Amino acid sequence: MNPAASFTLCVVLAYAGMLGLCLGMDRHWKQLATGRLPAYAQRLCRPIGVLSLGLAGWAAGLVWPVGMAIVAWFGSISLAGFVLLMLMPYAPRLALWLPVASGMLLAVAASL
Amino acid sequence: MARAPSLTQSMSGVHTWVGLLLGWALFAIFLTGTLAVFDKEIDWWMAPELTNQDQGPVVAANVAQRWLQANHPTSSSWTIALPTERSPRLAVSVDGQRRGENTPLDAESGEPLAVRDTLGGAFFFHFHYTLHLPRLLGVWVVGFAAMAMLVALVSGIIIHKKIFKDFFTFRPAKGQRSWLDGHNASAVLLLPFHLMITYTGLAIFCVLYMPAAVDALYGGDRQALFREADPAAAAQTGRGFGRDAPKSQAPAAPLLALGQFVEQGEAYYGRGMVAAVSVSDPGQADARVTVRPVLGNRIELTKGQGLTYDGVSGALLHEPAPARASLLTQRVLAGLHFAQFGGYPMRWLYFLCGLVSCAMIGSGLVLYAVKKRKQARDDRFLAVVERLNVSVIAGLAVACLALLWSNRLLPAALEARASAELAAFFGVWLATLLHAMWRPPFHAWREQLLVAAVLALALPLLDFLSADTTDRVRLSIDSAAAMMGLVFGWTAWKVPALSAKGRSEPLLRVRPAGAAQ
Amino acid sequence: MARTAAKDGRAWQVLLLRIVMAVLGGYAFTYAATAALARLLPFDRYDAAAIAMLASFVVYLTFVLWALTTRSSWRVLLGVMATLPLAAIGFWPQLLEGLR
Structure with a gap:
């Protein structure tokens, strides 16, 4: 994969990870997912989120050597969390489907 | 007698007062620091005479060498700044001239270029750690703020x-609650960044701020400390490259083509990682060529290091030795702050993190005013706070944009042009303060944010009208400015709702976009 | 009215004193503690100095927060006084030199 794609993947995974952690909290599950996702899915959110955050670190490792990758990983996670924070009240549906949509776009871009 | 306050209460007092009184300085430090992430790119934008010719550093070094050979054959030293990914500027200086006295050359023809005299992005960088005070005082003030x-x-x-x-948690349209949410969340989500950037900023100047260890163990001799840190480098700086180094008496001998040293440097540091070549005693048998890397080939910041070659035989004489662990730690801390590593994706991460830091500081300042206003007292101090808030937050943004505008609006051949730009920056900033004193706070907020929005949104237009060509870096800066303009405009639009003037109900409720009114 | 004003004035004095002790006293304490730490660390001279310098900001930060929030001003004064023994540890060779 080229560095730009890996970096995008890192950011998308970081966002998905933060979204997972966020949906694992009842308050935000109600805000974003009630009526859109089945209730049992909530229990999966936190483990998937943690996994996704870990994978974001792996994706950063594709772009940079270890030291820089750790810096970029922290940065991506923090900024992804902030983007999620701003999207939630103003565009809850976008906040929920952003990782899916961008993941699909990325897959299409990678297959071209 | 009142009961002594609890720990949380007194911590809260410390947080409020330290945050408020130093918050204005901190906002200015963080905003200019954030802009300084792209200092070279802003330099590029501010020198529209420079066009990107995609001339590789190897050829550029040879072009510069030809010009120096023809015009300064007897100088005791040459320094050539090479074009890099971040800067198309090929510039030469001789005999240890300071930066700024150098001569920009056309990378293809080798003819000197008339580039406008401008403050450049370096202004933001210097302001970031000195607040444009006298250097030593400024560094101390910024350290105190940090x-x-x-x-x-x-x-x-x-x-x-x-x-x-x-x-x-972020609940907009709830007045004070929203400001507190935003302040908390931007602080907590980016806490690693806030702590890292502040601590590493202090660590850069640790010998200055806390000389105790040097005083105790080295009798206060800082040079002895630096020599011990990196003995090989200290021995290296002992010779050549001094400002007025005496001309050596060695016999004449032809200097090899500098391009080949750049090639060797690229082989060592990586492609595109060579920033400069300097030559001492060019044209003589003891000529030395030093190839210096850009700052960002590693995390650690190794300023002033390089590979030194014999300029006549081409033999490698000196390469940087691996640093000891404690020195490496200091260099990594400095490097984490300078953010020169990892290329453009990393730069953007730093830039955006910096913007969130600014938002965190700014929201804290506004939060104080919102809270006090709710108590609805006629408060002199509150009036001062509100005016400073407007002119430091919105006003500084206007002033930074005014600097970019003045770069293009002032005639290119103006006498003392860089000083005129400086005057434009501080003049506009002062004007925003006067405006904030004259207008009621909400109007002042709104008007200054609108001015910032217009200046930022129209910046691409200014660029297209006042520069002959364009390239990826100018386009990136134009589009980033336009994005910022949209943010300013959106904020100006929301000001009536954000202000919640002393009432529990906002004047106009901000609703999530798409929700029914 | 006059009494509350006097009380207010005294409160301001106490607060100012506390701030001075935290900021300047804290700096003195940190200076001495850094010197002492650099002297005591069992590493090469340069490494000890570097570690002590980098740790000094944390020491100062802790001292300032503690000094501004602890209840008794006397305790803060005691903390500031701890500068002296720490300085003695940090600068004992210089001290001996001076005493001779």
Whole structure:
């Protein structure tokens, strides 16, 4: 994969990870997912989120050597969390489907 | 007698007052620091005479060498700044001239270029750590503010009871509640960044700020400390490249083509990683060529290091030795702050993190005013705070944009042009303060944010009208400015709702986009 | 009215004193503690100095927060006084030199 794609993947995974952690909290599950996702899915959110955050670190490792990758990983996670924070009240549906949509776009871009 | 306050209460007091009184300085430091992430790119934007010719550093070094050979054959030293990914500028200086006295050359023809005299992006960088005060005083003031930032961060963590529960909480359109949410969340989500950038900023100047260890173990001799840190480098700087180094008496001997040294440097540091070549005693048998890397080939910041070659035989004489662990630690800390590593994706991460830091500081300042206003007292101090808030937050943004505008509006051949740009920056900033004193706070906020929005949104237009060509870096800066313009405009639009003038109900409720009114 | 004003004035004095002790006293304490730490660390001279310098900001931060929030001003004064023994540890060779 080229560095730009890996970096995008890192950011998308970081966002998905933060979204997972966020949906694992009842308050935000109600805000974003009630009526859109089945209730049992909530229990999966936190483990998937943690996994996704870990994978974001792996994706950063594709772009940079270890030291820089750790810096970029922290940065991506923090900024992804902030983007999620701003999207939630103003565009809850976008906040929920952003990782899916961008993941699909990325897959299409990678297959071209 | 009143009961002594609890720890949380007194921490809260510390957080409020330290954050408020140093917050204005901190906002200016963080905003200019954030802009300084792209200092070279802003330099590029501010020198529209420079066009990107995609001339590789190897050829450029040879072009510069030809010009120096023809015009300064007897100088005791040459320094050539090479074009890089971040700067198309090929510039030469001789005999240890300072930066700024150099001659920009056309990378293809080798003819000197008339580039406008401008402050450049370096202004933001210098302002970031000196606030444009006399250097030593400025560094101390910024250091004091950085300590205050640490105090505010740690006291903020202590008083924030529901860090994890409120991790993602942001409830807009609720007046004070929203400001507190935004302040908390931007602080907590980026806490690693805030702590890292503040601590590493202090660490850069640790010998200056806390000379105790040097005083105790080295009798106060800082040079002895630096020599011991890196003995090989100290021995290296002992010779050549001094400002007025005496001309050596060695016999004449032809200098090899500098391009080949750049090639060797690229083989050592990586492609595109060579920033400069300097030559001492060019044209003589003891000529030395030093190839210097850009700052960002590693995390650690190794300023002034390089590969030194014999300029006549081409033999490698000196390469940087691996640093000892403690020195490496200091260099990594400095490097983490300078953010020169990792290329453009990393730069953007730093830039955006910096913007969130600014938002965190700014929201804290506004929060104080919102809170006090709610208590609806006729408060002199509050009036001062509100005016300073407007002119430091919105006003500084206007002033930074005014600097970019003045770069294109002032005639290119103006006498003392860089000083005129400086005057434009501080003049506009002062004007925003006067405006904030004259207008009621909400109007002042709105008008200054609108001015910032217009200046930022029209910046691409200014660029197209006042420069002959364009390229990826100018386009990136134009589009980033336009994005910022949209943010300013959106904020100006929301000001009536954000202000919630002393009432529990906002004048106009901000609703999530798409929700029914 | 006059009494509250006097009380207010005294409160301001106490606060100012506390701030001075935290900021300047804290700096003195940190200076001495850094010197002492650099002297005591069992590493090469340069490494000890570097570690002590980098740790000094944390020491100062802790001292300032503690000094501004602890209840008794006397305790803060005691903390500031701890500068002296720490300085003695940090600068004992210089001290001996001076005493001779």
